[in-house]
Every structure is written in structure tokens, then in C-alpha cells.
Amino acid sequence: MLRLDLQFFSGEKTEKATPHKRREARKKGQVAKSMEVSSALTLLLCFSYLMIAGQSFIEGCMNIFKRSFSEYMLWELSIDNTKLLFTQLLWETVKLVGPLFGVAMVAGLIANYMQVGFMINTEALKMKLEKINPISGFKRLFSLRSLVELIKSILKMSIVGGIAFWVVWRQMDELLKIGNKSIWDAARFIGSLAIQIGMVVAILLIVLAAADYLYQKFDHEKKLRMSKQDIKDEYKKMEGDPFIKGQRRAKQRQMAMNRMISEVPTADVVITNPTHFAVAIRYDFDTMAAPEVIAKGQDHVALKIKEIAKEHKIMTVENKPLARSLFASCEIGDTIPEELFNAVGEILAYVYFQEGRYKEMKS
Known part of the structure; x- marks a missing residue:
């Protein structure tokens, strides 16, 4: 009876993962990572960029509209003019939004490097049939992780909606007078309002992302836990079976003694x-x-x-x-x-x- 109890407890995953288990998990792309960190940092850096270069961004948009109505509308409709129009509009748009996309890309790289360091992994790109298994999908749908993701999504929507309402409500008087403003002033006011909302949301989402990262780290460590038997099996696999290893050493000693006796x-x-x-x-x-x-x-x-x-x-x-x-x-x-x-x-x-x-x- 005692032996059965010991076997039962030896199968419980109560031990921390060994360095070898962590390295194997990392090779498979199994790391503690929160997507919220990337989203929050990207949002913060993008709106920070807009705070600095927002005026030039709005001026660029206005110039595209001005040229469209004052110049492009007067061109004759032809294949060559259409190609030229498309090329110019595309180039103006790239110059306008390119830096913003660059900031977003850098933010994503920084967020991933902060969490997992430098890692290139193609394991996630491999085709796995269990991913399309309806039974496995049903289990994932009603798992603890799905519940956490649902709560997290509701919390994010509540934060974004609440902050947007609060910022707009504070500027309600100005917002109602927007019809009396010029196009430039209206665009500047809307841009300023959007940046305020974005910055406050980004700061609060960073707090939420930090909490989510701690949960992801806890969940990752829980998944990596090993039983005492797992550790023993890993040791045998890495070092070789102790019995076979002992036999090998005994054989080596015997050969050495035979050489000595000779x-x-x-x-x-x-x-x-x-x-x-x-x-x-x-x-x-x-x-x-x-x-x-x-x-x-x-x-x-x-x-x-x-x-x-x-x-x-x-x-x-x-x-x-x-x-x-x-x-x-x-x-x-x-x-x-x-x-x-x-x-x-x-x-x-x-x-x-x-x-x-x-x-x-x-x-």
C-alpha cells in the first residue's frame, strides 16, 4: 500500500523544471509571453510619436486632400494619368504613414525582446493536426485560459470605452462647436482628442499587460513542472542508465587491471x-x-x-x-x-x- 502511495505521489508534477526541460520548451517556442505587452507598448509609442509629429501628420493629410481637389481632379482621364496619380498618391501616403509603421514595428520588437530575448522559432509554423481537432478545440474553449482571456477582453473594452467617454465628456462643449471651426482647427482638435484618449488608454493597458505577463509566467511555470519520476527519466536519458553506466565503468576498470597485470x-x-x-x-x-x-x-x-x-x-x-x-x-x-x-x-x-x-x- 505504501509503495502504491509513493508511486502515486512520484507522478505528481510538483518539481520545478530542469534547465534541460526549459531549453527544450524554448526550442519549441513555449515561453512566457503576453501579447498585451506588445499591444500596450505599440500603442504607447505610436501615440507618443503622434504627439511629437502630429502636426506634420495632419499637414500631410491636408496637402493630399488639397492636391486631390485642386490638381488631380483637373487631369484628363487616361491610363497614363491614372498610373501617375496612383504612384504619387501611394508615395505621399508611404511618406506619411511609413514612420508610424516603423515605430509600431520597433515597439513590437522591443516588447518581444523584453519578454523572451532573441529567439527565432519555426515550430509554430508547422502543420499540426491536433490544432483542428474539434474535441481539443472544445476543451480549449471551456478552459481556464479561455476564461482568463474573456475577462481580460472585457476589462480592456471597459477601460477603452470608459476612458474614451471620460475624455470626450470633458471636451463636450468644444465638440459641439466643431461645426463652427475651420477644417484645420477641427482636424487639430480631433487629433488632440484622439491622442489624449490613446495616451491614457496606453498607460492603463501597460498596467494590465504587466499583470497579464505575471499570469502568463505563472501559467508557463506550471505547465513546465515535472514529477520526480520525470526528473529521474531525464537524468537517465542525459547521463545514461546508472546500471549500464556502472557496468561500463566496471568494464573499463577490468581492462585497466588486465593491462596492469600483463x-x-x-x-x-x-x-x-x-x-x-x-x-x-x-x-x-x-x-x-x-x-x-x-x-x-x-x-x-x-x-x-x-x-x-x-x-x-x-x-x-x-x-x-x-x-x-x-x-x-x-x-x-x-x-x-x-x-x-x-x-x-x-x-x-x-x-x-x-x-x-x-x-x-x-x-
Whole structure:
């Protein structure tokens, strides 16, 4: 019963997402992002631009109307004149609204960079059949996210409508006198009214966008949560199964030990503890500057080294302090430390004398 309970709780997504899970989600385009931030910032920067360049914008519109009624209307209707008229009107319109579109594009780029940084992702462009699944669509329609989006839309419409009504109501007297104004004054008044509405709406929408971004971040983190079992599975996938990894390490150790054991027959002497440690020493006066440790082992490995030495008639010398010192201070392939030269040299001289070999030793 306890085991079933542990399995149940191990499946609950209570753990924060790992860095690997976050990177995979980002590759798929799954990031914490609020569209309201882009809308609010675009609205704010566009109306800020209109506050600065609004007069020139209105003058440009008026010039297009003036030229249309005073010049273009007098042209003869022909294919060439129509092409020229279309080209000129298009160019005037581009010069007029181009900077505004540029500001909107820059605002969108800034808003996206602030939220997710630099990211180019084509995952969203791929065709996915589950997107047109009516059952999945029905579930999305009545999900918590849909409810939040509905509340957000109602709140935005209420804010925009309320602010527009408030600004217009304050200027109601001037608005009723607009018929007595010139075209230029009326256009300037309407433009000023629109900019006031836009700026106040943009500022309030930024507050709403900040709250929406926090919700999107919370929802994103909730979706990325992992269970303890998910983390274990991810670790196995990234690092390999611990059992297989352990087997691989054991195999590597076995191969290393086999290589070491194969070197024992070339040793000159094996220095032992006598049972706990064994260190095989080799020395060639012509090619080596100092004696070299070619094999060493502890407990059962030490016994194996001594067995190999006995089979190949290699002399074994018992010296407990020296065997311990060599085992602790030397790795396989290392030359013996300088402070142990004399002790090892005496043993090698003794071995060479016993075997009838006479080599000059350098201490």
C-alpha cells in the first residue's frame, strides 16, 4: 500500500523544471509571453510619436486632400494619368504613414525582446493536426485560459470605452462647436482628442499587460513542472542508465587491471606488505632515469600480482613501510619519488645479486 502511495505521489508534477526541460520548451517556442505587452507598448509609442509629429501628420493629410481637389481632379482621364496619380498618391501616403509603421514595428520588437530575448522559432509554423481537432478545440474553449482571456477582453473594452467617454465628456462643449471651426482647427482638435484618449488608454493597458505577463509566467511555470519520476527519466536519458553506466565503468576498470597485470612479468621485483599491498618495480639502467612502478594493488589485486610474479619467477621482497609508501605516493607508470631512491635501490641491488645480475645502480 505504501509503495502504491509513493508511486502515486512520484507522478505528481510538483518539481520545478530542469534547465534541460526549459531549453527544450524554448526550442519549441513555449515561453512566457503576453501579447498585451506588445499591444500596450505599440500603442504607447505610436501615440507618443503622434504627439511629437502630429502636426506634420495632419499637414500631410491636408496637402493630399488639397492636391486631390485642386490638381488631380483637373487631369484628363487616361491610363497614363491614372498610373501617375496612383504612384504619387501611394508615395505621399508611404511618406506619411511609413514612420508610424516603423515605430509600431520597433515597439513590437522591443516588447518581444523584453519578454523572451532573441529567439527565432519555426515550430509554430508547422502543420499540426491536433490544432483542428474539434474535441481539443472544445476543451480549449471551456478552459481556464479561455476564461482568463474573456475577462481580460472585457476589462480592456471597459477601460477603452470608459476612458474614451471620460475624455470626450470633458471636451463636450468644444465638440459641439466643431461645426463652427475651420477644417484645420477641427482636424487639430480631433487629433488632440484622439491622442489624449490613446495616451491614457496606453498607460492603463501597460498596467494590465504587466499583470497579464505575471499570469502568463505563472501559467508557463506550471505547465513546465515535472514529477520526480520525470526528473529521474531525464537524468537517465542525459547521463545514461546508472546500471549500464556502472557496468561500463566496471568494464573499463577490468581492462585497466588486465593491462596492469600483463606488465607484471616484466618487473624486476615485487615489494609487498606482505598481504595487503603489492608494488611491482621495473628498472632498465640504459633507458630509465629511475625505477618505475608498473603495477600495484591492494588485497585481492595484491594477491593476483604476487601469483603472477611467482609464475614468472620474479622475486618478491617483503618491506611493509616501503610497500605502503610506494602504494600511496606512486601511480602506475610513475617513477619512484626521490626520497625512496635509496630504499628501492638497495632492494634492486639485492635482487640483482641473488639472480646473478650485476648492474650499476644510481641513487
